[in-house]
Amino acid sequence: MIKAILIFNNHGKPRLIRFYEYFAEDVQQQIIRETFHLVSKRDDNVCNFLEGGSLIGGSDYKLIYRHYATLYFVFCVDSSESELGILDLIQVFVETLDKCFENVCELDLIFHMDKVHFILQEVVMGGMVLETNMNEIVGQVELQNRMEKSEGGFSAAPARAVSAVKNINLPEMPRNINIGDINIKVPSLSPF
Amino acid sequence: PVPSLHQSHLLRELIRTIRTARTQAEEREMIQKECAAIRSSFREEDNTYRCRNVAKLLYMHMLGYPAHFGQLECLKLIASQKFTDKRIGYLGAMLLLDERQDVHLLMTNCIKNDLNHSTQYVQGLALCTLGCMGSSEMCRDLAGEVEKLLKTSNSYLRKKAALCAVHVIRKVPELMEMFLPATKNLLSEKNHGVLHTSVVLLTEMCERSPDMLLHFRKLVPQLVRILKNLIMSGYSPEHDVSGISDPFLQVRILRLLRILGRSDDDSSEAMNDILAQVATNTETSKNVGNAILYETVLTIMDIKSESGLRVLAINILGRFLLNNDKNIRYVALTSLLKTVQTDHNAVQRHRSTIVDCLKDLDVSIKRRAMELSFALVNGNNIRGMMKELLYFLDSCDPEFKADCASGVFLAAEKYAPSKRWHIDTIMRVLTTAGSYVRDDSVPNLIQLITNSVEMHAYTVQRLYKALLDDISQQPLVQVSSWCIGEYGDLLVSGQCEEEEPIQVTEDEVLDVLEGLLVSNLSTPVTRGYSLTAIMKLSTRFSSVNRIKKVVSIYGSICLQMYSHSLQALFCRNDSTVVLSKSSLFYRFNLHVLYYLVSLLFQANDLLDLLGGNDVVPVIQTTLPTKPASAGGELLDLLGDLSLSSRTSLSLSPFLSLTHSFTFFLSTVITIHATNTTEADMTEFVFQAAVPKTFQLQLLSPSSNMVPALNQGSVTQVIRVLNPQKQQLRMRVKLTYTHKGSPVQDLAEVNNFPPQSWQ
Numbered sequence A: 001m002i003k004a005i006l007i008f009n010n011h012g013k014p015r016l017i018r019f020y021e022y023f024a025e026d027v028q029q030q031i032i033r034e035t036f037h038l039v040s041k042r043d044d045n046v047c048n049f050l051e052g053g054s055l056i057g058g059s060d061y062k063l064i065y066r067h068y069a070t071l072y073f074v075f076c077v078d079s080s081e082s083e084l085g086i087l088d089l090i091q092v093f094v095e096t097l098d099k100c101f102e103n104v105c106e107l108d109l110i111f112h113m114d115k116v117h118f119i120l121q122e123v124v125m126g127g128m129v130l131e132t133n134m135n136e137i138v139g140q141v142e143l144q145n146r147m148e149k150s151e152g153g154f155s156a157a158p159a160r161a162v163s164a165v166k167n168i169n170l171p172e173m174p175r176n177i178n179i180g181d182i183n184i185k186v187p188s189l190s191p192f
Numbered sequence B: 001p002v003p004s005l006h007q008s009h010l011l012r013e014l015i016r017t018i019r020t021a022r023t024q025a026e027e028r029e030m031i032q033k034e035c036a037a038i039r040s041s042f043r044e045e046d047n048t049y050r051c052r053n054v055a056k057l058l059y060m061h062m063l064g065y066p067a068h069f070g071q072l073e074c075l076k077l078i079a080s081q082k083f084t085d086k087r088i089g090y091l092g093a094m095l096l097l098d099e100r101q102d103v104h105l106l107m108t109n110c111i112k113n114d115l116n117h118s119t120q121y122v123q124g125l126a127l128c129t130l131g132c133m134g135s136s137e138m139c140r141d142l143a144g145e146v147e148k149l150l151k152t153s154n155s156y157l158r159k160k161a162a163l164c165a166v167h168v169i170r171k172v173p174e175l176m177e178m179f180l181p182a183t184k185n186l187l188s189e190k191n192h193g194v195l196h197t198s199v200v201l202l203t204e205m206c207e208r209s210p211d212m213l214l215h216f217r218k219l220v221p222q223l224v225r226i227l228k229n230l231i232m233s234g235y236s237p238e239h240d241v242s243g244i245s246d247p248f249l250q251v252r253i254l255r256l257l258r259i260l261g262r263s264d265d266d267s268s269e270a271m272n273d274i275l276a277q278v279a280t281n282t283e284t285s286k287n288v289g290n291a292i293l294y295e296t297v298l299t300i301m302d303i304k305s306e307s308g309l310r311v312l313a314i315n316i317l318g319r320f321l322l323n324n325d326k327n328i329r330y331v332a333l334t335s336l337l338k339t340v341q342t343d344h345n346a347v348q349r350h351r352s353t354i355v356d357c358l359k360d361l362d363v364s365i366k367r368r369a370m371e372l373s374f375a376l377v378n379g380n381n382i383r384g385m386m387k388e389l390l391y392f393l394d395s396c397d398p399e400f401k402a403d404c405a406s407g408v409f410l411a412a413e414k415y416a417p418s419k420r421w422h423i424d425t426i427m428r429v430l431t432t433a434g435s436y437v438r439d440d441s442v443p444n445l446i447q448l449i450t451n452s453v454e455m456h457a458y459t460v461q462r463l464y465k466a467l468l469d470d471i472s473q474q475p476l477v478q479v480s481s482w483c484i485g486e487y488g489d490l491l492v493s494g495q496c497e498e499e500e501p502i503q504v505t506e507d508e509v510l511d512v513l514e515g516l517l518v519s520n521l522s523t524p525v526t527r528g529y530s531l532t533a534i535m536k537l538s539t540r541f542s543s544v545n546r547i548k549k550v551v552s553i554y555g556s557i558c559l560q561m562y563s564h565s566l567q568a569l570f571c572r573n574d575s576t577v578v579l580s581k582s583s584l585f586y587r588f589n590l591h592v593l594y595y596l597v598s599l600l601f602q603a604n605d606l607l608d609l610l611g612g613n614d615v616v617p618v619i620q621t622t623l624p625t626k627p628a629s630a631g632g633e634l635l636d637l638l639g640d641l642s643l644s645s646r647t648s649l650s651l652s653p654f655l656s657l658t659h660s661f662t663f664f665l666s667t668v669i670t671i672h673a674t675n676t677t678e679a680d681m682t683e684f685v686f687q688a689a690v691p692k693t694f695q696l697q698l699l700s701p702s703s704n705m706v707p708a709l710n711q712g713s714v715t716q717v718i719r720v721l722n723p724q725k726q727q728l729r730m731r732v733k734l735t736y737t738h739k740g741s742p743v744q745d746l747a748e749v750n751n752f753p754p755q756s757w758q
Helices: A025-039 A083-101 A105-112 A113-121 A134-151 A158-167 B011-017 B024-043 B047-060 B068-079 B083-096 B102-115 B122-135 B136-150 B154-171 B172-177 B192-208 B211-231 B247-263 B265-281 B287-302 B307-321 B326-339 B343-346 B351-359 B361-376 B382-395 B399-413 B420-436 B442-450 B453-469 B474-492 B505-518 B523-537 B546-572 B585-602 B616-621 B630-639
Strands: A002-009 A014-019 A064-067 A071-077 B656-663 B666-673 B681-689 B693-699 B716-722 B730-738 B739-749
Touching: A014 A025, A014 A113, A014 B047, A025 A064, A025 A071, A025 A105, A064 A083, A071 A083, A083 A113, A083 A134, A083 B247, A083 B287, A083 B326, A083 B399, A105 A113, A105 B011, A113 A134, A113 B047, A113 B083, A134 B083, A134 B122, B011 B024, B011 B047, B024 B047, B024 B068, B047 B068, B047 B083, B068 B083, B068 B102, B083 B102, B083 B122, B102 B122, B102 B136, B122 B154, B136 B154, B136 B172, B154 B172, B154 B192, B154 B307, B172 B192, B192 B211, B192 B247, B211 B247, B247 B265, B247 B287, B247 B343, B265 B307, B287 B307, B307 B326, B307 B343, B307 B351, B307 B630, B307 B666, B326 B343, B326 B351, B326 B361, B326 B693, B343 B361, B351 B361, B351 B382, B351 B693, B351 B739, B361 B399, B382 B399, B382 B420, B399 B420, B399 B442, B420 B442, B420 B453, B420 B474, B442 B453, B442 B474, B453 B505, B474 B505, B474 B523, B505 B546, B505 B681, B523 B546, B666 B681, B681 B693, B681 B716
Parallel strands: none
Antiparallel strands: A002 A014, A002 A071, A064 A071, B656 B666, B666 B716, B681 B730, B693 B716, B730 B739
16 A cells, blocks of 8 residues: 655755645644655665655555656655565656656746646556546546536646746746656656 | 735746745745735635635645645635636645534535546546545545446546545544445456556455455456556556566556465465566666566465475575665665574575665665574574674764674673683674663673683683773673672682683782772772672782772762762663663672762771661762661662572572672671461561571561562571681571461571671
C-alpha cells in the first residue's frame, strides 16, 4: 500500500501532498519536513530507497523517491509494494504530467495543484495503483476537463491558465526553473 | 452586490500573491486575510465562488494552514449538480475530512446518489472518495452499489469499483463474501486497467481468508495464460513500456501467483514453466524488465519450486549484484538476505560479489552486504572472509562498527581455525574498533581468554603492548587490565612461546596499571578493573608495598565510583543483556566489586560497617541499603556471586563454599547453609573457631532462617587472617530450632580448597 505521495522542491516547499492514511494536520507537516530532511541529504549516486523516518507506519515503511532537477517525487510505501515497481510508477506519473501540461515544469505544479491531484487520482486510488497506461490516464483526464470547461469551470481551462501564467510578469521568479528534459534526466529509462 | 476583491480571486491569483511574501510572517498575514474573506463568502452562502474558494483553501491547507472551516463547504459542493463543483468538493473531502469527524457521514447520501449518476465521471468521483476514506458504516451502507458496479461492462468504472471493494473489505471484512460472485469473470476482461485492479482485489481476498485462497487456487491456470499472452504477444503499442507488454500487470500477476502457490505443490507445479519462461526471456536492459525479474525471483523462492528453478532465481540475483544500477543491487542484496538460510549453497556461489559490495558507497547496500557476509561465513572460508570483514571494520562508518565487531566475535567463536588466530582476531577488533564493541563483549572475551590456557602468555603480552600504544579504548583497556591482573607473572617472567618475549619489570607493569587509574580517559568501570588487577598482582608480584600504597590511596574512591556506575548500569532499561542476573556481564562486574569491597577489610576501622550499624559514607551512598544491617544488602550481592571458575564446594551436608579469594594475608570466604529437610530451621546461628595461628571475623549472616526443602539459604561471609599461610581448618557449630525443638550441630571442616588459604 502507498501511504503517502509527497512532491516538494529542493527547498522543501510542498507542491503536492496526498496522504492515504489519516494523520493529524500537524503530523502531516512534520512528516513532510522529516521526509525532506532525509531525502535532501542523499547523494546523487546512491539508491532511491530509504528506510528510516519514524512517523509513518513504523518499521514497515520505505521511502522511494526520484529527483528531477528542482522537484522530489516521494512515495511512502509499505512492504506490499515492489520497490522497483514503484520507481516505474513514479516515472509513469511524471510522464503523464508531462503530457497533460505540455513539458511540465515546477510552475505548472505550483499553479495547478488541483489539476495535479485530479491526474494523480486516475493513477492511484486509496493508496493502491489504479491505472498505469499513460494514454488511458491522459484521455480520462482530458474528458473530465472538457466537462468542466463546458460548465464554465472555476478558473478557465488549464491550457489557457498555463499560458496566462507563463505570460505574467513575475520579477522575483527566475524564468528558467523547470524539471528539464525528463528523457535525459532519468538515465535508466528510455524515452517513451 | 459586487463581490469583494478577495472572494473572486482566482486560485492562481492567490498563489501569485502568496509567492510574493518575503517572510513567513508576511505569508501568514496574507493567508489570514484571504481566509477571512473566504469565511465571509461562505457565510453569505455564495454559490458562484464557493468552488474556487474551496480550491484556495486546499492550497493553503497544503502549506500547513488550518482549513477545517471549509469542511461543510466541501459537502455543499458535492451536493451540487455541476461536475466542476463535485470535483473540487470530493477532493476537498478527501483532503480535509476523515471518518473521525461526524461531518463525513453527511456524505453518504450524496455518494449513494452519485454512484448511480448518469455521468461515469461523477460515478468515478464517488467510487474514488468512498474507496479512500469511507468509514465502516458508509461501506456497509454502500457495499451493494459497489458490488453492482463491479459487474458493469464500463471498464473505467469497473476498475475503480474493484479498488473500492478492496477498501470496503478492509473496513468490513465480513462483507468479503458478497463480492465473491462478481469476481467470477473478472479475469476474462480485456481491459488491462480492470485486470490490474481485479488482481489486486483477488490478492486482498486471498491474503485475508484461507477459504478464499483455497477457492481462488483454481484461477492459477487462467493467470498463467494471461501472463503467457503478455510475454508472447508481439509488440502491442497500447500496453508497451520500453518493449515490455504491461510490466505492471505482469508484476501484479506474479505476486498473486506467489500467494496462491505458497505451500501448495500442485499450484506451484502449474506455474513452474511460466516462471522459468519469464525468468529467462525478460529483457533486462530497462528497469521495468528488472522489476518483473525481481518479482519472479521472489515468487520462485516463496512457492514450492523445484531446485533447478531456485538455482535459476539465485543466479538472477547474482547477476543483479553486478548491475550498475544501485537500486538493482539493493533489491538483490535484500532478497539474498531472505534466502541465505534456505538456499545457503546457492548463495555461497556469489560470495565474492557480495563481499565486493562492502566497498559500495551506498550505506544501505553496505549494511546488507555486511549482514549477508556474516551469514555466509563458515569453516571453509573463515580466513578469507575475516580478512575482508576486518578490513571493512577498519574503514566503515561508525554506525556499522558495533554490529560488525559483534559479528566478527560471533564468527570467530564459531569457526576459529586455531586459538592463536582467535586471539589475534579479537586483538585486531579491540585495537581498531575498541570503543564501539558492546558492553557484554568484555566478559565474553575474558571468559574466552581464560579458557585458552596455553595462550595466556601470548595474550597478556600482546594486550600489554596494546596498552602501551593506546589507553583510550575502554573495552580494550578493561580486557587488558584483567589479563595483566591474572597473568602478570607470565608477563614479567617472559614466558611467551608464540612470539619474541618482551622484557618488562614488575614496576613497569604497575606503572601502566597505575596510569590507567589516574588517566582521565578511563571510565569508573575501567578504573575498577585496573585497581582489581593491581590487587591481584599482590599475590603474584613481590612489590607488595607499592601495591598497598596504591590501594590505600585509590581504594575507597574506586569503590564508590565503581558501584555508582554499576548501579546506573543495572538501572538502565535499554540494556537487556546486562541486566539478567545470570549473565556473565552481571556476575563478572560483581566479581570486581567483590574485590574492591574486600580491600575495606584491610582497614580495621572500616570492618564494622559491614557487620553492624555504623554509618560509613562510602557504602551508604553507593549501594541501596535497608534500614537494618547495611551488610545484608551487600551480602545479597555477594551471595549471587558464583563465577564459573569457582564452583560450589560442599563442606558438609549443610554447608557449601561458593566463593573465596585471597587478598594480601586475608581470605574472604562465602558459605551457604541449605536445608533439605521438610521443616524450616529457625533461629539459625553460625559459629566458628579456628586454630590459634588464624584470626576470624564473621559478618552478620544474611538471615537466621534456613527454609525447608532447599527453598533458600543463609549466606555467611567469613574473613580469615592467615599470616602464616597454614592450611585452614575450622570447627563449626550450628544451633537452630527444628520442628519446635532446639538442635545443635558440630562439624569439623578440613576440606577448604587450597586457594582459600594459600
